Amino acid sequence: MIVKRLKREWPLHLLLLPGIAMAVLFSYVPMAGILIAFEKFIPTRGIFHSPWVGFKNFAYMFDYPDIDRIMFNTLFIAFMKIIGGLLVPIAISLLLNEIRKEAFKRTVQTLVYLPHFLSWVLLGGILIDLLSPTSGIINQFLGWLGFRPIYFLGSNAWFPYTLVVSDIWKEFGFSTIVYLAALTSINPSLYEAAEMDGAGRWKQTWHVTLPGMLPIVVLMATLSIGNVLNAGFEQIFNLYSPIVYESGDIIDTFVYRVGFEQVQYGLATAVGLLKSVVSFVLVAMSYTMAYRFAGYRIF
Template structure:
């Protein structure tokens, strides 16, 4: 039976083969490097001949002076991004849903969606220019109101919020499309009945639009729990510097510095492994919550 089925479906399996090979080569084979977390790794000796130190790297990680601050920064930035990444696109989707001119609506959708396709390498350079305390357009605008220049990318007071706002600006257009799709599933007859009963647009939004969007809101919120330790390495790496390590250094940037700049491979791998384990647990919990509260499942 299995042989007959395979003989019938072998073209489909052949199409899957390149993807399977890529996953094995780039995702499963590198997992052998997990052993570095338990070694005093020396590249010239390789993984299998380096000195085995057991849990020493994990102990050193827990005793590292700045590890608490790094974890706090990661959680603080990630949670703010998650909250903002929910509230802003929901609000924009509801506002766009009220627009009756299709040309204007589609134009706005396109404009807010475009930044999603730009890399942080490009956007990092743009932000450095426009947020410059000496020549940036933002500080020039603030200066016209008599406000002193703000060092957005060099001040620990401003840097985390700059990260959050710029990330929301880049990504909210993509999420807005998801919520606009959810709005199309709401029965228009509900709005007509509410209008006949004398309900205004605000009451319609509160009693019809938001309840209609609630399942997808719950789904997006629960799935975001799995990314709570991912505060955005690419963005922060392209924007931060030593002056803002105190407020902007996260787990991923710490792993990068320990591994590539200070060549402490064992510590970097230990931190990365611990983060991966915690992320796996959170991801499993988030999918469980998504299935329980929103009926969403991938298997």
């Protein structure tokens, strides 16, 4: 039976070979670099001939003076992004669902979706100009209202919230499309029955729309758990500076500086490996929770 299937389907298996080869070459072979986390890595001696130090890199990581602050920044920024990334798209999708003019509705959907396709390299330059304390349009507007300039990208009090707001603005359009798709699956007869019972738009939203969206909301929330340690390297790297390391330095930026600027490859790999292990556990938990509470499974 298996031989017959292989004879019949061998062209399909042949088509898979390039993808499998790419995955092995670029995803599995580089995993040998994990060994660097347990070595005093010397580039000239290579991975397999550098001195073995065991768990010393991990011990040094936990004794690093700023590791507590870095972990707090990572979790604080990531949690705020996750919460904002759930609430804002839900609110926007509910508002868009009430619009009856399809042309205007589709125009708004397109406009809020566009920033998702822009890179943080481009958006970083735009935000630096917009938020400049001297020439930025935001601070000029605040000046017209009588407020003093705010150093959004140069103040430890403002920088984390600037990151969160700008990330939500960039990404909420994508999640909004997901929730709008979920709204289309709600049976229209439920709204008709609620209206016959005297329910207004608000009660229909509360008792029909939100319960209908709940499985997708639970799914998106559980899947986002795996991103708890991913506070957004590309965004922060393009916006931060040494003056806001106190509030903006996260695990990924720390790994970058330690590995490439301080040339401590073993320590950087140890931190990255620990993050990967924790993220793997969280992703596994999130998929288990998604299957249990939302009936979602990928395999």
